[in-house]
Amino acid sequence: MAIQLEFLKSILYFSGLGPAELEAIGRLVFEKTADRAEIVLLEGELAENLYFVASGVVKVFKTSAEGKEQILSIVRPGESFNDVPIFDGGPNPASARAMGPVILCGIKKNDMEAILRDHPQIALNVIKVLARRVRHLVSLVEDLSFRHVISRVAKILFEHIGGEMGRGPRLTQQEMAAMAGTAREVVGRSLKALEEEGAIRLDRHRIIIRDKEALRKIMEVSS
Amino acid sequence: MAEMPITDVRKCDGCGLCVGVCHLNALTIVNKIVTIIETVECDWCTDCEAVCPTGAISCPFEIILQES
Numbered sequence: 001m002a003i004q005l006e007f008l009k010s011i012l013y014f015s016g017l018g019p020a021e022l023e024a025i026g027r028l029v030f031e032k033t034a035d036r037a038e039i040v041l042l043e044g045e046l047a048e049n050l051y052f053v054a055s056g057v058v059k060v061f062k063t064s065a066e067g068k069e070q071i072l073s074i075v076r077p078g079e080s081f082n083d084v085p086i087f088d089g090g091p092n093p094a095s096a097r098a099m100g101p102v103i104l105c106g107i108k109k110n111d112m113e114a115i116l117r118d119h120p121q122i123a124l125n126v127i128k129v130l131a132r133r134v135r136h137l138v139s140l141v142e143d144l145s146f147r148h149v150i151s152r153v154a155k156i157l158f159e160h161i162g163g164e165m166g167r168g169p170r171l172t173q174q175e176m177a178a179m180a181g182t183a184r185e186v187v188g189r190s191l192k193a194l195e196e197e198g199a200i201r202l203d204r205h206r207i208i209i210r211d212k213e214a215l216r217k218i219m220e221v222s223s
Numbered sequence: 224m225a226e227m228p229i230t231d232v233r234k235c236d237g238c239g240l241c242v243g244v245c246h247l248n249a250l251t252i253v254n255k256i257v258t259i260i261e262t263v264e265c266d267w268c269t270d271c272e273a274v275c276p277t278g279a280i281s282c283p284f285e286i287i288l289q290e291s
Contacts, residue, residue, distance in 0.1 A: 036244070099274060172284070207288055209289060222274045
């Protein structure tokens with residue numbers, strides 16, 4: 001119980017509450033564990049619980065009919081997920097998968113509503129969490145809608161091909177994201193798309209340009 | 224020796240998130256610092272880089288032309 005209270009104290013949702021209030025909330029919290037790659041939430045299902053990551057990492061993602069994955073967020077310890085359906089009553093808008101062994105603290109939807117009724121002062125905390133979530137998603141929508149990120153990533157690859165005499169600069173996905181003005185998650189997806197187009201092949205730490213001309217054509221699509 | 228992710232011990236705070244996500248168990252925490260287990264062959268999934276909150280792990284890609 002002591003660890004759980006310390007944990008509850010550290011999360012934004014319950015910021016400003018005293019020990020007695022946190023203890024009361026702690027009684028409503030249940031623990032859930034998941035192994036690596038285990039699905040914690042399935043998109044479209046009825047949302048029953050709000051989750052906080054106590055340890056480990058969870059990725060929240062959408063999957064297309066063709067099986068393509070778009071990561072919406074990576075949730076680290078102290079952060080929550082599945083907030084939106086808990087408050088609007090709709091189904092889970094996205095799926096969530098454990099990226100390694102995780103321990104989650106869950107609160108049932110009805111219990112969360114009771115907590116908000118009993119402690120209306122935390123409503124401002126909840127609004128802050130949801131506002132951050134909206135800001136993050138707006139930024140992701142901007143990346144995916146208006147920017148031809150694939151062209152930019154193709155250009156970055158084209159310009160950083162290692163020469164015959166030696167290795168060119170090695171780039172991380174984070175560095176490519178910074179160069180393309182986008183999120184790391186979008187670069188990952190762009191690389192997969194370029195691989196599907198046959199322009200490149202990902203071979204562990206190597207990006208092998210299979211078709212330089214195809215890469216050039218993708219690169220020349222105006223952004 | 225297989226290519227492995229690069230760690231920056233100055234940035235690592237020993238949180239261990241990377242250890243949990245590595246499906247090959249190629250990472251461990253020794254004296255509160257991430258350490259690579261060199262005997263494991265990393266498959267470059269880059270999950271460790273993605274989850275690291277301090278940017279202490281990087282998985283850089285070499286970009287090369289396919290030999291014809």
